[in-house]
Amino acid sequence: MSPVLQLILAISALIILHELGHFLAARLLKVEVEEFGLGFPPRMLTLFELGNTKYSLNWLPLGGFVRLKGENSPEDYDQPGSLHAAGPWTRLAIYAAGPAMNLLAAVIIYAFIVAQIGAPDLSKVVIVGISPNSPASEAGLQDGDLITLVAGENIDSTDKLHNTIYAHLGESIDLAYQRDDQINHVSLTPREIPPTGEGAIGILMSNPVQSVDITQALPLGARATYNHAMLLLTLPGEIIRGAIDPAMARPVGYKGMYDIYQEVAKLESPIPESTVNLNILQFFATITISLGVINLLPIPALDGGRILFTLPEIVLRRRIPLSWQNTINAISMTALLLLFVYINLLDFIKPITLP
Structure with a gap:
């Protein structure tokens, strides 16, 4: 077709x-x-x-x-x-x-x-990037490590990890992480003045993706729809205050939609094996x-x-x-x-x- x-x-x-x-x-x-x-x-x-x-x-x-x-x-x-x-x-x-x-x-x-594609598990924190010569790198942490404990505090969110680390700048702290179903411990010292663009221990963190069934996905679908609708409603205000280029937010007709559709169809699907x-x-x-x-x-x-x-x-x-x-x-x-x-x-x- x-x-x-x-x-x-x-x-x-x-x-x-x-x-x-x-x-x-x-x-x-x-x-x-x-x-x-x-x-x-x-x-x-x-x-x-x-x-x-x-x-x-x-x-x-x-x-x-x-x-x-x-x-x-x-x-x-x-x-x-x-x-x-x-x-x-x-x-x-x-x-x-x-x-x-x-x-x-x-x-x-x-x-x-x-x-x-799954949904982020907001109760867990995983390392997705490590800066060279940073405390995390020198301690042997790797991408994919799941951080579970820092300075005796259970880590159940990215905010909790950030706040705990920054509460112990310049102090040696114990950090527990899970790798290959094993829990390991390392000691490291968060930097008080890290290099520009790096955090105190030099990691990029995210939430790991977990599988969800359709009953769990429906509320997330509703939230995504709400956020998308609100983005459209606030778009004129964002254009007026100069936050968005009007040329990038202009309405399009059928040809414009077709041009976008062609480009979108060329993108690789996040799940290559998916039939859609x-x-x-x-x-x-x-x-x-x-x-x-x-x-x-x-x-x-x-x-x-x-x-x-x-x-x-x-x-x-x-x-x-x-x-x-x-x-x-x-x-x-x-x-x-x-x-x-x-x-x-x-x-x-x-x-x-x-x-």
């Missing part, structure tokens, strides 16, 4: 997953779904009808859509089963379900990656998180904008007229489409520079 087709199918699947979130929430909350479309109109054919829902195949093969009863139709505003006949909390849940599905997909992707390139999975995790986060932004025409329109009804018990919502959404959608065209043109006029 060509890389272009792979990318199109993957992005389409993530967009359809987003729409599936809206679809399932609507069905669960008794709001009628008039059409679930694969691709975007114009319609190619109707695949089948089930209940009151038409399932269609459309000509533009990117993503999909869900059309809810009365979504944009003032004439169906108060009809039973229509979106706007439902309560505000019901509508809010339906609007949020699409982005939630994208974020859930990211959790699962990250959990799969963690289950494949984990770098590609992380790339798609980035896309699905972006879909989820961007759609939650309070911009009219997006899910976040629709949530914003629902809040006055919850807080003030007053509903914004549907005609106003439709007008604002139409203006915003036009602006978003123009921005979308501009971003995609920029991919050709000024291609992204990949590191």
